[in-house]
Amino acid sequence: MPRRSRVEGDSLRAALDVARRTYGPDVRIVSAERVITGGLAGLFGRQRYEIVVEALEPGQGPTPPRTGAFPGSRRPGIAALLDEADDGDQLDPATGRDVEVSTGGEDFAALLSGLVAETTGPGPATEVDGPSTRPGDLVALVGLADDAVAVVRDLAERLGVLPACAGTAGAAGLLRVAGHRDTVEARAMGVRASTSVAVGVGVGRSADAVREVLERLGPDEVWVVVDASRKTEDTQAWVDAVRHVAAVRAMAVVGRELTATPDSVAALGLPEGWTTADIEPGA
Template sequence: MPKQYKLKGTSLDDIRVKAEQQYGPGARIVSAEKVTNPGIAGLFAANRYEATIEVPSQLAGNSCRSEGPERRQLRVSWEAQAGGEVHAAGEAHALQGPAIAALLEQADAAEMDMHRPEAVSTASPDFAGILEQLGNEFRVPASGAPTQGALTALPHAVVGHAVPATPPAAVPVPLAGSGNLVILLGLGDDALGTALELSIAGGGFDVRTAGALTAFGHLHVTGRQGATAARAQAVVTGQTVLVAYGLGRQGEAVTRAADIATLAADQLWLVVDAGRKAEDTASWVRALSAALAAERVRVDALAVFGASETGSPETVNGLGLPIGWVDGKPARVAVLGKVD
């Protein structure tokens, strides 16, 4: 009775060579499976093949050897593998070029079938739910219901009483998680000090530099490829990537918008000095924010330093961004108060 074995290799041709070396020319490939490792964000992706080799009983007895990492001697029935492997149609293929090509095409076709999205049936409950949701969005309101923008009178019971204030904005915090990318934008080297403070408070981030800022002991991120590589390394180390991005001088900040957008940050912070003139800070912050908006990038939070060294730190509130970090510590509220 023929015996069956499992072999792995980078290609079916590689498996064929191994089979002939271990079991002789009478060995045949009877089934094959293509295994794909997607890697991390496309990095380190690789393919390999696993095949079932059938060897006549007389040859199997002569070529039986000790087990090693390259060969596991398993008895496998054809029916037991029907649900988990890609089988070659028809009779077992001999270990020749045309048969190998046919097995490769069948493995690729089976893989495409596994990843093909399932069609949505118009008779399914999910399809009906989608139609109902679309209908609710475009349904005209009833005649008795007030339309948007219409004025409605307040109930008599609340006239003369104070209206509850809007809840204060939530204080933003640095985004944590393995492989996440957080960028701090600052003039000169302003962003580096804040990045190191956030790293210490967060238990140790992977602090790097970018833009016009470089620092000894910190890797420099350049372009989308550099950002992706930094993410991949952070996934391995279980860290968040914190990039201190130097904007250069005040007039150069707006020219960095396109480069910042290519880094595709998960969270974007601005670092500002509360001791600088409010008009000067507002000028470059608004110009940079507008340029980033044109690149479809949004600034999420503000980090402030020098607040304790000025009598009017509240001027940074005019930038319109929630404050999450002040003078080396997490902010208690998203806006700064005036110092009396």
């Protein structure tokens, strides 16, 4: 059975760092409190944060892989939450008592909800301006068959990123990334060109196949390329397979001009970060 322990620090970030150093990187936050002691009528007191974390007992083995097993694809949401809390923007201590545990407010509840969610697995991004163009970054755009090829070509034309392909996707003129060495070389090309590498990844509907190709790539971001003209249920099934093994940052949409319900992809619950409305799937 997992065991629970209480850890404290001068900030939420400090407390979480202590917990991870003590109990391992996969600890899960169960609850958090901000405590103020001393001072005058609650003013000028010492402020500290206490968190209760849950960790496996020795010998229980590692926790199962979380959604978003690729480090570079994790959103920095937990860092943002902790920064906001440390700055005092969301957790304003009440005054009037020697010890104040400010856990009852809606702001604290919202913060804690997000913090706990981040330690158990990433949630979907809410706003995306487009894939990374940082030099050397590798962005995996995962789609069925060759759907992602049109997108990486569009990204190359409009953003200047380097286009490539992997998995079952392929097209003449695109760099092919098949293994670790190819990935390193592609990243180096991106650094030299001062841009990122957009890899169109062709997959089927198997989560295992998705995991295999993404483990070879080790992407900094994972996107899905969805065809708006396909049945929503079919698209949902393979997208869920991708989300089972990676943190999907956003979706790129193709095939809108081929359907009378172009906005059906909104049902996937992912932010739309790129649209190629005038490009047919597999083009």
